[in-house]
Amino acid sequence: MKRFLKIYLDKPELAGLALLVILIAVFQIKSNGILLSVENIRGVMGLLPEMALVAIGVTILMICGEFDLSVGSVFALMPMSIAVMLNGGVPFPVALLLGLALCALIGFINGYITLQFAIPSFITTLGMLFIARSLTIVISGGFPPLLPDNLPTWLFTDYIWQGSILRMSFVWFVVIAVLAGAFLSLTNFGNWIRATGGFNEAAASMGIPVKRVKIVCFMLCSMLAGFAGLLQVLRLGSPLPSIGEGLELQAVAAAVIGGTALAGGIGTVFGAIIGTLLIRTIDNGLVLSRVDANWFKFAIGLLTMFAVIANAWMAKMSRKIKVEAHK
Amino acid sequence: MTTPIIECRNLQKWYSGVHALKNVSLTIHPGETVGLVGDNGAGKSTLIKILSGVHHQDAGEILIEGREVHFRSPKDAMHHGLETIYQYNSMVPTMSIARNLFIGREPLKWKIGSFGLMDQKRMRQESVQAIADVDLHLRSPDALVGELSGGQRQGVAIARAMHFKSKVLILDEPTNHLSVKETNKVIGFVRGLKAQGLTGIFISHNMQHVFQSCDRIVAMARGEIVFDRPTTETSIDEVHDLL
Ligand SMILES: Nc1ncnc2c1ncn2[C@@H]1O[C@H](COP(=O)(O)OP(=O)(O)O)[C@@H](O)[C@H]1O
Ligand SMILES: [Mg+2]
Numbered sequence: 009m010k011r012f013l014k015i016y017l018d019k020p021e022l023a024g025l026a027l028l029v030i031l032i033a034v035f036q037i038k039s040n041g042i043l044l045s046v047e048n049i050r051g052v053m054g055l056l057p058e059m060a061l062v063a064i065g066v067t068i069l070m071i072c073g074e075f076d077l078s079v080g081s082v083f084a085l086m087p088m089s090i091a092v093m094l095n096g097g098v099p100f101p102v103a104l105l106l107g108l109a110l111c112a113l114i115g116f117i118n119g120y121i122t123l124q125f126a127i128p129s130f131i132t133t134l135g136m137l138f139i140a141r142s143l144t145i146v147i148s149g150g151f152p153p154l155l156p157d158n159l160p161t162w163l164f165t166d167y168i169w170q171g172s173i174l175r176m177s178f179v180w181f182v183v184i185a186v187l188a189g190a191f192l193s194l195t196n197f198g199n200w201i202r203a204t205g206g207f208n209e210a211a212a213s214m215g216i217p218v219k220r221v222k223i224v225c226f227m228l229c230s231m232l233a234g235f236a237g238l239l240q241v242l243r244l245g246s247p248l249p250s251i252g253e254g255l256e257l258q259a260v261a262a263a264v265i266g267g268t269a270l271a272g273g274i275g276t277v278f279g280a281i282i283g284t285l286l287i288r289t290i291d292n293g294l295v296l297s298r299v300d301a302n303w304f305k306f307a308i309g310l311l312t313m314f315a316v317i318a319n320a321w322m323a324k325m326s327r328k329i330k331v332e333a334h335k
Numbered sequence: 336m337t338t339p340i341i342e343c344r345n346l347q348k349w350y351s352g353v354h355a356l357k358n359v360s361l362t363i364h365p366g367e368t369v370g371l372v373g374d375n376g377a378g379k380s381t382l383i384k385i386l387s388g389v390h391h392q393d394a395g396e397i398l399i400e401g402r403e404v405h406f407r408s409p410k411d412a413m414h415h416g417l418e419t420i421y422q423y424n425s426m427v428p429t430m431s432i433a434r435n436l437f438i439g440r441e442p443l444k445w446k447i448g449s450f451g452l453m454d455q456k457r458m459r460q461e462s463v464q465a466i467a468d469v470d471l472h473l474r475s476p477d478a479l480v481g482e483l484s485g486g487q488r489q490g491v492a493i494a495r496a497m498h499f500k501s502k503v504l505i506l507d508e509p510t511n512h513l514s515v516k517e518t519n520k521v522i523g524f525v526r527g528l529k530a531q532g533l534t535g536i537f538i539s540h541n542m543q544h545v546f547q548s549c550d551r552i553v554a555m556a557r558g559e560i561v562f563d564r565p566t567t568e569t570s571i572d573e574v575h576d577l578l
Binding site: 194195196197199200202203205206207209210211212213214215216217269273274 | 387389408409410413419421423425426427428429430434437438439440441443449450451452453455
């Protein structure tokens with residue numbers, strides 16, 4: 009156990025990857041080979057980009073030291089706002105930009121309130137979870153508006169080619185993941201995000217505009233969540249007001265399982281993707297193995313707890329220093 | 336007489352009711368190492384925070400090398416060559432030494448405005464050099480700062496200040512929570528400042544440390560400077576009695 013914890017500490021995303029391979033092998037056998045069948049992978053790969061994009065945003069925000077519980081609601085609100093605009097005659101590209109701007113605004117509000125009034129973002133975004141969900145239902149007018157059938161789904165959710173396993177959404181996911189990963193580890197702004205989450209006071213004393221860094225992360229997180237929601241709606245063909253419920257916690261679980269520290273400063277985009285893959289595999293694998301579906305949350309809970317225990321170890325050394333700071 | 340590197344004139348600072356600085360004037364010349372002492376709450380940190388751009392004075396002026404300055408952020412102060420090391424240390428434990436050395440001042444290979452791709456190779460190379468320059472021996476620039484001892488961390492912070500050619504190094508109780516050995520190391524760094532041509536302001540509770548490493552003693556009490564004399568013309572007992 010200790011040995012495994014240690015490996016997990018050094019490279020949590022690699023440990024996650026190892027676990028993923030094991031789980032795939034187990035479920036492949038238990039499901040009599042259905043797990044890795046083309047049809048099943050095709051289904052899993054529809055949902056994966058959507059969830060992973062949300063998890064990437066949440067991970068970046070957690071690295072800078074904040075939380076966002078409103079991603080599940082923003083996931084529903086953004087496509088709903090676009091659907092309403094489309095029904096009002098707004099052309100799709102304009103509606104898309106306005107939808108993304110709405111997400112950016114929500115992220116900004118989350119960040120501004122959190123920082124201005126020094127409230128834990130856990131609480132601010134819990135408020136936004138209700139507000140954004142409520143707005144989604146209100147603007148939907150009680151029943152989901154119909155989407156026009158001339159939307160550019162070829163750009164977002166159609167299969168890349170006829171009979172392909174992957175949809176265009178997978179391409180978006182890969183491109184965004186690569187960009188986000190590069191942004192985080194290769195740019196100076198990425199360095200500031202890590203510094204801000206790693207030790208806010210030190211970053212501030214080195215002249216990092218910590219509040220602005222955090223607000224940018226809040227905005228990125230909301231925009232990714234909204235965009236992911238749009239992908240789901242385009243895939244399903246209908247803007248249901250209830251999509252994304254519970255997604256916020258799955259995204260946090262994915263981030264933490266992928267090695268993101270709850271205290272901030274540590275985490276990777278790759279880890280977020282591994283975390284998401286693990287959750288998707290467990291979900292899908294349990295269903296295929298004809299296990300009672302209610303065990304899904306149990307398994308995710310167990311995995312999250314394990315990750316958090318490892319996280320606590322990881323945080324020990326940094327906490328030691330932070331305690332000194334507040335004396 | 337040379338132009339003072341720092342000149343504070345009649346600085347005042349209130350914290351909602353608390354009069355933390357009362358008309359503080361202080362002139363420091365290049366190359367001096369000033370020991371700033373005083374009881375808890377005397378206003379030492381407040382003075383330092385104003386000098387390092389964290390807080391802004393309510394009244395009074397600051398002149399750096401003869402020119403009046405208005406620091407709006409720590410970055411402004413750093414631009415003028417003033418770098419501050421706090422008791423808690425201004426390092427991020429979860430990041431590598433190389434990354435810590437360049438927080439906020441990353442060399443960029445390619446940029447748009449002030450954002451761009453970091454030159455990580457250069458960061459690694461220069462941090463190795465910077466650390467060697469302060470006689471600190473560390474295994475790798477990729478080691479996490481959280482894995483270093485307190486004294487090593489302060490050493491890296493000092494290396495950082497030196498690397499960026501700071502003119503004034505301000506150390507606010509840098510030896511708190513350090514072991515005796517580590518403390519001696521930091522005092523060694525402070526004593527070495529003069530040889531490197533730096534001006535220093537060293538705050539400590541420990542008179543011995545201050546007398547060992549500084550050439551001028553300034554004492555504060557209740558927001559005022561109550562004592563200011565070269566180390567050679569005073570003694571620990573005299574300063575103790577005064578406070
Ligand atoms: N951020 C702050 N807000 C309110 N009061 C403060 C703040 N910082 C310092 N003070 C008060 O100002 C006075 C001077 O404090 P400080 O400069 O920290 O003293 P020292 O560093 O000499 O111990 C104290 O009475 C302290 O309580
Ligand atoms: Mg103090």
